[in-house]
Amino acid sequence: MPELPEVETVVRGLQSVLSGRTIVSVRLGKTDFIKDPVAVAELLPGRKVEKVERLGKFIRLQLRSGATAKNPEQGLDLLVHLGMTGWLGVRRPEDPVPPHTHVFFELENGRELRYTDIRRFGQMFLSPSEGIGRFGERLGKEPLEISAADFQTRLAGRRARIKAVLLNQHVLRGIGNIYADESLWQARIHPARLATRLSVEELRRLRMAIRNVLRHAIEDRGSSISNFVDAEGKPGEYQQRHRAYGREGKPCFRCGTKIKRTIVAGRSSHFCPHCQRPPRTGRGRRA
DNA sequence: AGCTCTTCCTGAAAGC
C-alpha cells in the first residue's frame, strides 16, 4: 500500500520519463475517483509536465500551458493519490493494459501516462498552482523535514493514541499503517499510548525512528505489499526488513517475544508486548 | 477533541 516511501519511489521514477513531456490527449475509464473528470479531460491536453513532486502521499504534477501574450501562463497542478492499490507510470501504447486501468494521458513523444487502480481508493484532482500552498498547509509536516522542536509541540499536544496521531495526515503527512508500526517498534513505544503522555525522550526517539525507517524504506524502493510496484513496474524490497508489520506470532528482532496484533485507532497494529509497554490504563485492544 | 462505525472497492485468503 503506497505510503511515503512508495510514493517517493513512484515520483522518482516519473521525474525522468515525464518531465518536459506534453499531454496530447486524455482518455478516461471509470471516473468515480476523479473530482472533476470533465475538467481533467478538457484542461490537460496541450499542457507540459514541468515538475513531478511528492506532497505527503500525493503525487503532484506541475503543468504549464504554452503561454502567449494574450493568455498569460496559468499554472495548474494534477494531484494524484494512489489510495491502496493505485499505480501511475509511463508505458508504450502497445504495452498490455492491466485490468482496472482508468486513465490514459497520451504524450507528445508517443508514450502514455497510465493510472491503474484496482480498488479505486485513489484520488485525482486539479488545483491551481497558487492554491497548492494552502493545500500543503492543511496536510501537516513532512516527517523527514520537521524539526525536533516542531515535532515535540505538534505531537505532545495531542490527546489521541500515538498510532492515530501518526496516521493523521494533518499532523504529519505520508505515514500509513506499515511505517507507523515500524517506527513505533523501533522507538519502543506502544501504539495505544496517548501522545500527550509521551516523554520528551520518547518523542525524540520516535522522530529519529520515523526518519530512520522512512529513509531505509526509500532506499529499498518501498514495501511491496498488495502488489505495489514502482513507476517502472519493479517491486520494492523493504517488506523484507519489516520488524513489526505483518509479523504477528513471529519473534521480536530485539527480544524474541512473539509480536502481537491488536486493533488500535481502528487499524490493525503490530507490536512487541515486551519492548513496547502498554499504557497504565491499558485499553485499545480487541480480538 | 477524538472515539467508533460505516462507506467506498476488489481480490486474496480463510471458513465451511
Add this chain to the structure above:
DNA sequence: TGCTTTCAGGAAGAGC
C-alpha cells in the same frame, strides 16, 4: 472441491 464470508486499508463523514 467449490462456494461464501471475511479481511485489508486511506480518507472522509456521521453520530456520540
